[in-house]
Amino acid sequence: MKIYSLLKDREQSFFQKSDHGFDFVIVGSGAGGGLSAFLLSQYGHKVLLLEHGPFVKTADLSQDEAKAYPLLYQEAAARKTSDGAITILQGRSLGGSTTVNWTSSFRTPKTTLKFWQDEFGLKDLREDSLAPYFEVCEKLLNIKPWDISPNENNEVLARGLKRAGLKAELISRNVLDCQNLGLCGLGCPTGAKQSSLQALLRKAPNVTIVTDAFAHSFSLSEKKKVKELTLYPRGKKSGQWRIPIKELIVSGGAINSAALLLRSKSPDPYKNLGKRTFLHPVVLTGAHFKESIDPYYGAPQVIYSDAFMSEDPRELGFKIEVPPIHPLLLASVLPFGSDQHRELMSLISKTNAMIALQRDGFHPESQGGEVRVDGQGRVHLDYDTSEYMQRGFRKALRVMGRLQFAAGAKEVLAIHRHAKKCQNLSDFEKEVENLSMQAHDLTVVSAHVMGGCAMSLKPEDGVVKEDGSHHHLENLSVFDGSLFPTSIGTNPMLSVYALVHKLCEEKFGKG
């Protein structure tokens, strides 16, 4: 593995001067791109991996949020839906979102796979057909149940669930020699997190990595093939580099992959590209406790509950977890006036937060958003929360408040522009009943972006085939979370790995 930066003049000119004869060019280095590069390298191919963000050595990662977010996240962790209503946390450095996620690793729920089989005819995506790939990925990434006591932030959820008569489930994590710090979202400063960089790319000998490289668009030959990919150094409008393409794998993650295809005007006769982009919209409640919670220390997510995920995914369903809380992250989600804001900030050490991830894409009134690009090639995501989804938000807030009071909270607060702290469950439920669940009133965030280049059997129904190949372009595959025809209903990292492993092996593996 060799790493270059397109922002360095000498390296830029080295790449621009000649055709380096790469068998594969991969755009994006997260779960999909990182694993593809690793596997293709093992198959003996010469691979070029491109990453929009920088390469930051573990030793150089900052624990200062103000420095970490601009460096490691899309749009400095302030990416939003086009109406500004939903904040989207998405990684952008070598390793993509696997560098900054909270390490929660789940297999794809069987109800989701069943829905894909029944509704989209994706018969090959079954629990049994994917199981071997999950097993391999779990080994590669050292995914194991977390066997250290949960931090108090997670313990609140466990206690609340227990007192409500529900089971607290343990989350598996992709870490090795984890020091239980709680800094995952700022990039693991010890190297314990088994990101695509730490676990895969570093072991891939035939991979050349170029960072700080923005894949703008590709051109097409007359034979419906991708001919050249055009790149720019990150943040620049000059220094263009055109790479001849034999085989292109797009793994920029949802939103970005669709945007690349849209900018390239790739064939889309049925206007499916960018549509059905999903977010797992998340709503939050905060609770204050008498004792210290210190929600910034310790493995961020180790307890969850699927008690509110019905078996039928067409029904409202949400997963309950807790987020880590650091000052800037907390400050950015609290929509309150200055007095209330500063009071809430000053209680950070005694704060527990819960989040509910709503699955989207299953119900007719939850069809996801649409990625579009403007005349300047900039990407936008239009995503409206329907009344159906708003019912889910309200239900989730009630459930989380109930769990927090059950766990012993002194007061609970819906994270909402007009919400007030409530000292008992009855008041909280009345409060939530009266709050508007509309955008800009309710704080809604997302850290799971999926869909937009959906797999389908027929070109009329999606962007790529069941094997990840583009329906209309011979040498283009999409290998990332944008393949999903709905959201997953759980943290998607491991699902991306396993699906991409299957597709990459079946399409490009030897024998």
Place this chain on the structure above:
Amino acid sequence: MKLNGPFNQVKLSRRSFLLLGGISGYGALMAYALGPKEEVVWQALYRSWTEGWTPKSASPLKDIEAVLEHIREDKRAELSLAFKLLTFAPTCFYLTGYFFPWKDPYKVSKIIQKWQYSERMEQKKIYAGVAAIINSSFYGRVESYQDIGYPGAPSFSLNEGAL
């Protein structure tokens, strides 16, 4: 008129843009720069927002600029336009209820409250944008940690072989 919220999104409809932009005479602004009048507005909002916090920053505008630096170029231009509107008396009146209130802390405090509880989308969005930028500029500084009792990152050692 549609002014969008935090960081990224101040979006004006074409009609509103022509109406307000035309009145203000500022036209299409493509590059972001804090002009002297905008600085006055940001200073006033920052002071009101952080009142009682004894912020350690001697130069809040620099902190705000550090946050603005990371906003996408097109959104920055839109945000810049929104602030131009706040510095031009007629459009400022439309958005705040005052012609140029920025030197009166009482009025500034009232404006923030008005935006917070407003049901007008443009005011909701300006409020969200201002809140996000000021909060980030304030809590993005390590110096703010002691004000809220955040003890900072725990100590750790680099694992062997970490890349």
